[in-house]
Amino acid sequence: MHQVHRSIRGRGRASMSRRPPQCTSELCVLILLVLGIIFQAQAKSSNRSRTPAPPALIVFGDSVVDPGNNNAIVTMAKCNHPPYGKDFVGHQATGRFSNGKIPSDMIASKLGIKQYVPAYLGTKLSTEDLLTGVSFASGGCGYDPLTSELVQAISMSDQLKLFKEYKNKLKEIAGETKTNSIISRSMYMVITGTDDLANTYFTTPFRRAEYDLPSYIKFVVESASSFLQELYHLGARKIIVAGISPIGCLPSQRTLAGGIERECVTLYNQAAVVYNSELSKEVQRLNDTLAGSRTVFVDMYTSLLDMIQNPNNYGFTEIARGCCGTGIFEVTLTCNRFTAPACEDVSKHIFWDTYHPTERAYEILIRKLMKQYKSFLN
Template sequence: MKFNNFMKLLPPLCAARTSTITLLYYFSVYYVSIFFCSHTEAAMTTTQNNLPFPAIFSFGDSIVDTGNNNNLRMTIARCNFPPYGKDFMGGKPTGRFSNGKTPADLIVELLGIKEILPAYLDPNLQIKDLYTGVNFASGGCGFDPLSSKIALTYSLSDQLDFFKDYIEKLRDNAGEERANSILNNSAYLVSASANDIGTAYFNSRIRQLQYDFPSYVSVLVSLASDFFKELYGLGARNFFVVGAPPLGCLPSTITVAGRGSRKECVEKYNQAAQFFNSKLSAEIDSLNNNLPQSRLVYVDIYYSLLDLIQNPNKYGFEIVDRGCCGTGTIEVALACNTFSLLCADVSKYIFWDSYHPTEKAYKIIVPALMKKILNISI
């Protein structure tokens, strides 16, 4: 685990702390690594360099997608073209819905596993990446199959099929015993629900005609629970489930559903996200009691992002109600393209496009997310 990786990703506030605090953080991660590795003999033989997990796998939507939609020509949720990736390695657009890295990339970098988490459907994927984790997420996806149908992208069911294909490749290359050890001891990051709430429900009459919102959330949580159980049946044991963000504060939501104010979040959407998060968290608690040897952690991204939006100056931001790309009010995916005007200084913006945060925002949020995952204080 490289010490420089930690310092590079810590937000400005944390970077200002004393070297003593930084060292305490480093050693905390070290001892958490020992804790996880000591649970089973398999973990001890698989986990290298005292890392808490041998690999990271990611499922879900555009927040963690690293390029699986690139070959879907009919989808509205694709971004493998400029200006996406403007600040990625070499300024290359790779299908990441940001100007730089995604949370999935930052997590594997922070843990010292590797620099980025590659998309499973990347034609340049290398065999060595099978051992340390890949990304199955697809922008536009949700727990509700309708979300991916609207966006014409890969559903969670499709992602499970990709994962099964991955398992076969892993066993062919690593052997049964090592493959099972990797599957059992790795971490599974799941980020979905934003498209379900924002698109499949509020921007589609189909689900509104079928359910009131509390009933729809019950359906979503049931679908989420079934997905976790399927992953569990395939060997997953460590789950990190990201809740819904403050959807009412996204520039696109303010544009479409706001009431004339470019500064105020749309409360209905935020309340919906909070309601879903409370039910999802309760279901995760239940699964922890019913899936033997599993560890499911609910990761509350809602308040991490909301804190940036409500206190931008605290983190070095100036613009909170629009993205850097185009007018910043509605442009996302195909609408944020080579012909779009860009802001002069992306570091002043919380949002890159009208839906997704900038790499700088992620670099502030992800350490808090990792604090939750590793259960340590920083």
């Protein structure tokens, strides 16, 4: 035992004899200065790589991003009734044209702004709602003014008027300086154009009497350009402009023009490709001519067509019918509690009704687009 104690005491003395030298005041100051410089450099590098989220997401367009504005107007394009919203929070039919969330909700969430983008009309908006963005979109509208007239939707020009009203409300609650900052730093999202071709040009004779297809596409793109320029002059700088989907493969268009087999309508898809190409070129031209403009054309066509052509890759089994009712003609008012969802598993369907994708299809689409356009969105 005595030997053990002596051994332990011996190790203790040896350990104490190897104690590192105490830090002198000059040495400590030098170490702290060096560490401070390193930490500051790391912090600056981290701040440079982390781009702050835009303060708000402000949305214009049609039913793809209408969260309920049409609830507040007299129009045929309404979906504030079951089974719409059956997979939304509280199974509530908010006026979103889907079974759940829509692209504007998903993008706002992924950008870290908020979970849902509310409708500007027909809802009681809080101060926080206004500060973080709203949607002016109206189901059934298009760049062509006639498109909105056909279903009494809010036209794109009227959506800009609502935006001006919104800016005044912002000034009342935040002051002019902060409002100008919010408007200039926010992300803007514009999704429309599908109804111009599907519902105005191909389905009704009004425009075909005035324009051949190439001329009509040119007219719609010019109308889109006018809208984007006015939005820019109202303060928008960072704008997402979405192209249109493969409209010939929408269940409604398959029923109307796809023959007895309800095939995708080749002419309609070709028209969408030409339209998207011309709109993309115009967006680039505006970027080159409008100082400080950061506008990006987002190709929705390719990703959605891939989902339709290769459904097994995404876990879908039904591509040609909507989930609601028979899936052949039901949309808006005809998709109701009497027709109701006939599909057993909505997650297997790309389309909710004959015109609009399911929440799951939107989620896949937005995830792909967020990855594809990551440099713009960050």
